[in-house]
Amino acid sequence: MSGERQRVVIVGAGLAGSALAAMLGRRGVPVDVYERRADPAEIAARGGARSINLGISERGMRVLRDLGLAGTLAGRMVPMRGRAVHQSGGRLTFHPYGTHDHEILHSILRHDLNEALMDLARSHDSVRFVFHSRLSSLDLEAPKAAFVDERTGEPTVVAADVVIGADGVNSAVRREMQRGTQANFRKEFLEWGYREFAIPAPAHGEHARLEAFHVWPAANAMVVAQPNRDRSMTGTVFLPLTGEDSFATLTQPDRIVAFFDQYFPDLRSLVPDLVAQFAAKPVGHLVSVRTSPWSHADRTVLIGDACHAVYPFYGQGMNAALEDCVALDECLTEHPADLGTAFRAYEQRRRPHTDVLADLSIQQFAELRDGLRSPLFRARRQADLLLHRLFPAAWQPLYTLVSHTTTPYADALRQARRQDRLLTVAASAVAVTVAGALARGALRELGGRR
């Protein structure tokens, strides 16, 4: 993007939109960010319907360091050094994420991260935020976009050479861009939903193993929680949408009480008003979106959830969105005079990896649900961690590659598959050696008898 001339409009002032605005602003590109909601600084109630704390992994940390925000945000994050698994008997076991100090995640409130990115973007003179503005239509041929004021209903048409869709899973930019075109589109809902609840800070001291990602596994339900700076935690109940013990059936207080008493008895003592919170909150749906192409000519391009929303079980959605911003910024720098080429290069660089992330996020759900209880899975994971401890550079479990490195997702998957094959070959070699030894023994015995 060549300095002064192009008028860039970003739709959506969430994490991806604000981060990209900060990157473009740093290069002096004039950017207007249009956001449907109010300025978050004005909003007293934090969070809203969306997940209210997030886990930043190494991918996100690298972007934040590059933006110079790591220091600013350090005081707002809580390290999560591993998984704290709350067994049904009440026992708490701790499983470190990795074998090294840097192999950790960072819990942060979505609001805090968004505010920091927005403040950074606003610190550049060329960046401007406009709130309460919903994209109503996009003219793909003319350099303009139409918005509606969410308070007054008043329409405005703004000049926009380039429109960047950072407007999330239900992206209006994507809808306008793909209207009447041959776009591939895939939207899937998980048969499970979620509900958030607050776990208050204890009166004295802190929760056991506060600096961890907490998991309560159960047969057909799952609770997770992340720590906050004020020693409280934010919990999420994942449950099937329908069937026995589901969001559809757990509607009466007595059934809710019975459910938690049976599967998560310790939660009831940690959260005195658990039943009231559970009954009051709306059910969140889990959506996965994949699409292509991500751009139209030199006019429009998508980033973050707008082009690849994933299930949250790998905790990578936000991290991948921040990586998108870096990749798009790089491609724009590499092809300053040809935005269409820049947009296509960006998609080529990113989509193979976000497609893999989508698959991994689905698999991770199955593993979290069934695997934490499966001896086979645990044995495989322990072999992985042991090998990682012995050969930290050469052997990295898939989870480590995804969560604690910046290896692109598809490359991570390839490396993990190579390791899987090695492990199988090694196991076969052991089996053959043992069989050979047994056979030699048997032959010796036969020889002895003769």
Next chain:
Amino acid sequence: MSGERQRVVIVGAGLAGSALAAMLGRRGVPVDVYERRADPAEIAARGGARSINLGISERGMRVLRDLGLAGTLAGRMVPMRGRAVHQSGGRLTFHPYGTHDHEILHSILRHDLNEALMDLARSHDSVRFVFHSRLSSLDLEAPKAAFVDERTGEPTVVAADVVIGADGVNSAVRREMQRGTQANFRKEFLEWGYREFAIPAPAHGEHARLEAFHVWPAANAMVVAQPNRDRSMTGTVFLPLTGEDSFATLTQPDRIVAFFDQYFPDLRSLVPDLVAQFAAKPVGHLVSVRTSPWSHADRTVLIGDACHAVYPFYGQGMNAALEDCVALDECLTEHPADLGTAFRAYEQRRRPHTDVLADLSIQQFAELRDGLRSPLFRARRQADLLLHRLFPAAWQPLYTLVSHTTTPYADALRQARRQDRLLTVAASAVAVTVAGALARGALRELGGRR
């Protein structure tokens, strides 16, 4: 559906809509079929933008026999007994579809099949067709549906207890049914498109191997053709949408001539006006749609392309749509008092199979494009056919199971996978035996030397 009370509206008078109307009419159910286009009997121009001849396989034949239409239609069909492959040197090779006389396909004009199904439906007093009517909205809570007259623009609201969407890949019923719901939806476009052309009947005699499905394979293009009753054939050119030698680049007559001369020289002599036809026709796009759920409560349900449009390379789209009609009719008969249950039972019975068909149709594209030229693929296919000839009941190649039996698609895939494993095991056993023999020989030799 319990006789008189329920007012059933079918949206779409294509193959699926007409076939289902005939089945419901046979049971005396009152059915109104609303169709966006004119009565096909009025339309002089046959076919239109859609594929104008189809291949009926055993699945479709069974449905037609059950409807009593096999005899009526016999005079309108041309048997296709195998693949006639036009090699680039001009040589024609013939590969029978199967080893038995009934393992053939039947080429028919879409118009003829549709007309026969429509006439049959109309022969029942309880069935009525309304043309020129486009569904504009569907009230999922009230028993009514709104249509617009395509000629006058006039709206009408009709009574409809049940609305059945038989309105194809861009189904308006599906759109209305899924609005604002958590529906899974997946729409994919192939990077190839197609264009149809007519191959005239020769002045004398008939085309070589007329009773066959004709294929002209090429490196990055494919032509197929099906015979018609008047000794003409209907051809289809499949090409990439973009890139070298694509629909995007083949726009000027001289380039089109050069393209056919290079890859399909014999087509130019078979079709004198090939270049004019090629330049005049619109490019068709190849769309795959999967979705779920297929129904809403006891109110709306989808059949055919509306719920599972597949790429055409297995030639099963229409056959699967006719099977849908049978399955839905059966489920409605089994649960006459509970339509919601009937609809869900129908989806449970069909979707696992149409999901497999979608996958197979994608794979078949890759096989047709690359496989006809791959020695490995040809060897595998010949082993399959040989085993089928030796053990006709026990060993049926996947293609045979899909095209020449009524084995549900997912069951067909399972059986083929079992056979694949057997073939691998058998090949390994042969390898081990050979290795063993060699080793024994080597040992004898060693013994001889000692």
